Amino acid sequence: MPRALAYAGTMSDSVGDGTRDVSIPRRASLELLRAEAADELAVVIHERLLGGEDPWDFMEDLPSVDELVVLTLRAENIAANGGVRPNAARHYRVLRQIALDYPPLTSAVWRLLGDGGSHRRWDAAVQADAS
Numbered sequence: 001m002p003r004a005l006a007y008a009g010t011m012s013d014s015v016g017d018g019t020r021d022v023s024i025p026r027r028a029s030l031e032l033l034r035a036e037a038a039d040e041l042a043v044v045i046h047e048r049l050l051g052g053e054d055p056w057d058f059m060e061d062l063p064s065v066d067e068l069v070v071l072t073l074r075a076e077n078i079a080a081n082g083g084v085r086p087n088a089a090r091h092y093r094v095l096r097q098i099a100l101d102y103p104p105l106t107s108a109v110w111r112l113l114g115d116g117g118s119h120r121r122w123d124a125a126v127q128a129d130a131s
Contacts, residue, residue: 030069030102037068066108073098 041062048058063071077094078086086094092113099109 030104033069033072034065037065037072041065041068064108066105067112069102070095070098070105070108070112073102 044062045055045059049055074091074094077097078084095109095113099106
């Protein structure tokens with residue numbers, strides 16, 4: 001389904017010639033997605049602090065709230081595609097579609113797509129290259 005025909009309730013990932021379409025229901029508002037991501041990060045930070053870790057050692061490695069929202073939307077797209085991990089081309093298309101559907105997340109998407117090597121183990125670009 002071309003993007004122009006998709007209604008506001010779906011995210012589409014059309015492949016190549018548009019013959020295949022993976023549509024997943026669009027999540028709640030960006031504000032709610034960000035609030036959920038902030039809660040998740042707060043829990044991760046709290047648990048690591050309770051575990052005795054020094055915040056100076058791990059805070060830089062954690063994703064930002066917007067990066068976590070993008071990664072969550074990407075994970076939902078992977079689940080909607082039968083759990084098949086994306087190759088580099090599909091990874092790019094999925095993240096680009098997220099940026100198109102949620103314009104305020106564009107800078108986070110481009111950070112995750114960055115061509116510089118990432119030191120972050122959770123980084124989607126590192127994972128896409130590994131598959």
